[in-house]
Amino acid sequence: MSMEVKQAIQNGKTVLGIELGSTRIKAVLLGEDHTPIATGSHAWENSYVNQIWTYSLDDIWKGVQDSYRQMAAEVKQRYGIPLQTIGAIGFSGMMHGYMVFNQAGEQLTAFRTWRNNITEQASKALTELFQYQIPQRWSIAHLYQAILNGEEHIARIDYLTTLAGYIHWKLTGRKVMGIGEASGMFPIDLNAKTFNATMIRQFNDAIAAQNLPWKLDHILPQVLVAGDDAGVLTEEGAKLLDVSGELQAGIPLCPPEGDAGTGMVATNSVAKRTGNVSAGTSVFAMVVLEQELSKVYTEIDLVTTPTGNLVAMAHSNNCSSDLNAWVGLFDEFAKAMGFQADANQLYGTLYNLALQGDPDCGGLLAYGYLSGEHITHFEEGRPLFVRSSDSTFNLANFMRVHLYTALGALKIGMDILLKQEAVKLDEILGHGGFFKTEGVGQRIMAAALNVPVSVMETAGEGGAWGIALLASYMINKAENETLEDYLNRNVFAEKAGKTVPPEPKDVAGFEAFMERYTKGLAIEKAAVAYFQ
Structure with missing residues (x-):
């Protein structure tokens, strides 16, 4: 096997994906079977400078070079050969934010991240102008706010891009953007697969009085879809990526993407009527739509897949933090009683007990709001557990209500899609810590959304793997082969996950709980006011 891998490395049959997340930069080199051959990673943290969450250009390049160096060192150590060529490379990064440069390619102001x-x-003015939801973290909101603030750098902008777009530009010389990432900069025209021309005109008209030397269409990147040619690694780019000088120029790069798009690819949820839900500290669900929504919802953000299909995103700030705190309390009790339980045993026991609880949690109510929750309009949160004198208070119901409430705000957002907009969803793929105890998180999520929930072993591979798969698709796809077909045929054919269908009694129980949850928001409001 290692001989085959060695030949693949020498013959450039590999693909490389590098993703810049908010705390880690990860590089993954894949072999011909799409499994990782070598990896490298670099930990980093944002800085808070002049009231802005940012990363410096130095830190960006140090991190990219370090993760690449580790990956290349692993290749050399395992296979005894230097990494000189690669079939294709892809970069992805945390979406949105604001990076602007002048004509000389110099950065005009610190990188403003999605945070x-x-x-x-x-954000409010543009949502009103376009009649389209423009979240605060989108690039266009940052640009317009800088104009409203009268910031002096505005007149000198030559290029507006994101983190992934910036790295791609420096390595290839091309000012391009994958459509999924582009959809978090400015609204997309789904038919033309590029930025919405009508809205660009509206924006240009809105800022005409400023007499700026540029129009919006002149400073945005060119939009590309998955599979498009996005340029090649230049001589300067090769030296910038691999400081050892081993890597050769001329390697093709796929369109740079955002972490939402690579997450969809890594979970095989790019086809219409599919979706994925990431549940951990926070929880967000992404659903690939068959058509546009009937109106604007502040609770729902719209982006696209890397192929340009519309995706609705419901995001809740709070998921498992309060639940974890309660498990920690039971751990303290076990230790006080002289029992030593490891985390897996503790979570496994308590989570499985929850499945024995009443479908509606026996009348109990809880809110895991450690922080504010935009879906239910809370700027701050207070974790709460509430019961009436006639509720069924036992450990099974107690654990069940904390699993239910972890998905409460998400369900409100998803109900807009599934009930008000009648969006059809065949299945949703779950990943993240909420699903770690086998079968439990899946069953609770299936009850909340009333759709089958699958969990795949590969779901943990993450965005660096996802962008590497997009690089692979660009160079290996058959003529006219869609990304969905490519992934199903080449990557996920042997990776069937476990699927849990919704149980009618659980679905009815979750709905009964949600009536209580919605009514009880007044209690949460009072708690916020009381604990100041």
């Missing part, structure tokens, strides 16, 4: 909630005025 910055500093564009409320622009």
Whole structure:
């Protein structure tokens, strides 16, 4: 096997994906069977400078070079050969944010990441102007807010891009963007597969009085879809990526993408009527739509798949943190009683007990709001557990209500899609810590959404694997082969996950719980006011 891998490395039959997440940069080199041959990773943290969450250009390149160096060192150590050529490379990064450069390619102001909630005025004005939901973290909201603020750098902008787009531009010289990432910069025209021309005109008209030397269409990147040629690694780019000088120029790069798009690819949820839900500290669900929504919802963000299909995203700030805190309390009790239980045993026992609880949690109510929750309109949160004198208070119901409430806000967002908009969803793929205890998180999620929930072993491979698969698709696809077909045929054919269908009594129980949850928001409001 290692001989085959060695030949694949020498003959450039590999693909490389590098993703820049908010705390880790990861590089993954894949062999011809799409499994990882070598990896490298680099930990990093954002800085808070002048009231802005940011990363410096130095830190970006140090991190990219370090993760590449580790991966290449692993190739050399395992296979005894230097990494000189690769079939194709792809870059992805955390979406949105604001990176602007002048004509000389110099950065005009610090990189403003998705974490910055500093564009409320622009976000509201643009949502009104376009009649399209423009979240605060989108690039266009950052640009418009900078204009409203009268920031001096505005007149000198030559290029507006994102983190993935910036790296791609420096390595290839091409100012391009994958459509999934582009859809988090500015709204997309789904038919033309590029930025919405009508909205670009509306924006240009709105800023005409500023007499700026540029129009919006001149400073945005060119939009590409999965499989498109996005340029090749230049001589300068090769030296920038691989400081050892081993890597040769001329390697093709696929369109740079955002972490939402690579997450869809890594979970094989790019086809219409599929979706994926990531549940951990926070929880978000992404559903690939068959048609546009009938109106604007502040609870739902719209982006696209890397092929340009419309995706609705419901995002809740709170998921498993409060649940984990309760498990920690039971761990303390076990230790006080002289029992030593490891985390897997503890979670496994308590989570499985929840399945024995009443379908509606016996009348119990809880909110795991450690922080605010935009779906239910809370700027701050207070974790709460509430019961009436006639509720069935036992451990099974107690655990069940905390699993239910972890998905409460998400369900409100998803009900807009599934009930109000009658969106059809064949199955949803779950990944993240909520699903770690086999079968439990899946069954609770299936009850909440009333759709089958699958969990795949590969779901943990993450976005670096996802962008590497997009690089592979670009160079290996058959003529006219769609991304969905390519993934099903080449990558996921042997990787069937376990699927749990919704149980009618659980679905009815979750609905009964949600009536209580919605009514009880007044209690949460009072708790926020009381614990100031």
